[in-house]
Amino acid sequence: MSSADAARRAIDAGSGLVGSTAGAALGGAVAGPPGAVVGSAAGATLEAALREVATRWLSRREEARVGAATIYARQKIADRLAAGEEPRDDGWFDDRPYGRSAADEMLEGILLIARRQHQERKVQFIGNLMGSLGFEVAIDEFVGDWLLRQADELSWTQYVLLAAVGLAQVELPLVHVGDGICDWTSWGVHEQLADLGFARRELIGTPSTKTPRLGLAVPNGDLREMELRSGGRLLFELMSLDRVPTQDIEDALYRLAALDGEAT
Numbered sequence: 001m002s003s004a005d006a007a008r009r010a011i012d013a014g015s016g017l018v019g020s021t022a023g024a025a026l027g028g029a030v031a032g033p034p035g036a037v038v039g040s041a042a043g044a045t046l047e048a049a050l051r052e053v054a055t056r057w058l059s060r061r062e063e064a065r066v067g068a069a070t071i072y073a074r075q076k077i078a079d080r081l082a083a084g085e086e087p088r089d090d091g092w093f094d095d096r097p098y099g100r101s102a103a104d105e106m107l108e109g110i111l112l113i114a115r116r117q118h119q120e121r122k123v124q125f126i127g128n129l130m131g132s133l134g135f136e137v138a139i140d141e142f143v144g145d146w147l148l149r150q151a152d153e154l155s156w157t158q159y160v161l162l163a164a165v166g167l168a169q170v171e172l173p174l175v176h177v178g179d180g181i182c183d184w185t186s187w188g189v190h191e192q193l194a195d196l197g198f199a200r201r202e203l204i205g206t207p208s209t210k211t212p213r214l215g216l217a218v219p220n221g222d223l224r225e226m227e228l229r230s231g232g233r234l235l236f237e238l239m240s241l242d243r244v245p246t247q248d249i250e251d252a253l254y255r256l257a258a259l260d261g262e263a264t
Helices: 003-018 018-027 035-039 041-054 060-082 100-116 123-137 140-154 156-166 184-196 230-238 246-257
Strands: none
Touching: 003 041, 003 060, 018 123, 018 140, 035 060, 041 060, 041 123, 060 100, 060 123, 100 123, 100 140, 123 140, 123 156, 123 230, 140 230, 156 184, 156 230, 156 246, 184 246
16 A cells, blocks of 8 residues: 555544544645645644554554644644744754654654553544644754654543633632542542643642741642643643534543542
8 A cells, every 4th residue: 555545544534533523623624725725834743754654564553643733734834824924944854864854753752642542532642742733943852852742641530620720711620639539530530630730740830829827838728729830831832722512622621620429
């Protein structure tokens, strides 16, 4: 099978994972990349990465994830071009003396990350990240490597929690991290929230509180005061986590706040 045929097969498989409703909303990104995308450096590099990864041995499910991530990346590129943005021109797409361009390496890496995601709802946002990197001059290969690792390691629930903290319209409940745990489900969500914060990933945080007498700083676990730190903000913006479904956010916050066995 040629690399072009393998790429088309992956897109066909990915369109099923994207879903009929989302697929209609994504328009031509499913059937093929819009001409403006193909003609841009960002789009051309994306299609080359797809051909590279699609020719490897992939299970049918892995093929669908790779194809779906590419569909979402195509649409992100098309949206940014339509908004008047230009792909970066800082050498990101240029081959380097010692090997391939940073863009080639990053996009292949992201597709390989998408390939192995058992939580397939993550694939949309991994695709968004892939489409965004070609426009962000501030993101070099060192920051890009960090972003890829976070996108891979974070769970779907952690994507949802980052969205909850990052969206101004979401009213966060009165919850202190680690308090009021009533069952294993609640414990699991609290642990995933704690992993995003103080002394761990530091993607979210709160202003420290002070002890009454000596004024010593102590960690503040009040969810209502949490905000995205720099790394969390990068992930929120580049992965378009504002598009996480509202129902998922509400469910996660309910699990955090449920007391006295209310969560089941």
